[in-house]
Amino acid sequence: MNGEEKRFKTKTGFCHILTDRIILTRDGVIGNISKVVVGKSITRVLLVYGGISAFLFYSAYDGFQRGETFSTVLFGLFGLYLVYGILNSLNNSATPSIERNKIKSVKFKKAIFGLTRARFIVVFEDENQKMKKRLIMLPGSLNNGLEEIEKALKIMREEKLLD
Secondary structure, three states: OOOOOEEEEOOOEEEEEOOOEEEEEEOHHHHHHHHHHOOOOOHHHHHHHHHHHHHHHHHHHHHHHOOOHHHHHHHHHHHHHHHHHHHHHOOEOOOOEEEHHHEEEEEEEOOOOOOOOOEEEEEEEOOOOOEEEEEEEOOOHHHOHHHHHHHHHHHHHHOOOOO
């Protein structure tokens, strides 16, 4: 590590903390898949989730028409969960570069074992002066996650980015 750049692993690559910006790079097979699927925008992912939720609501309606209470409730709840996720993700960004002077806050969220990954939530102003959220997902427990999380927290604190 040199004096200008600090770096830690993320789920799909690396996060580089520079003096003027944060840059997220993708690495390996998972990173390449993310690059193709997500790119710089999450619109495509949200559209896929929207399509899946529409299918789930249709399946719930179909189950209701046939008098199948279990499938109606199950598909309806999954559909609602996806819609909730879509609404929560509308202001998310997949931008690979965030200027540090545009960052409003950085929060750390601990992992919930078996359910979620540890992550940083970076709230920043984009080039259109809109507030956006960028999630920096950290490695999981199978990928040396605890050590990488500690390293990431140390770097974010040293750089005075963490709230």
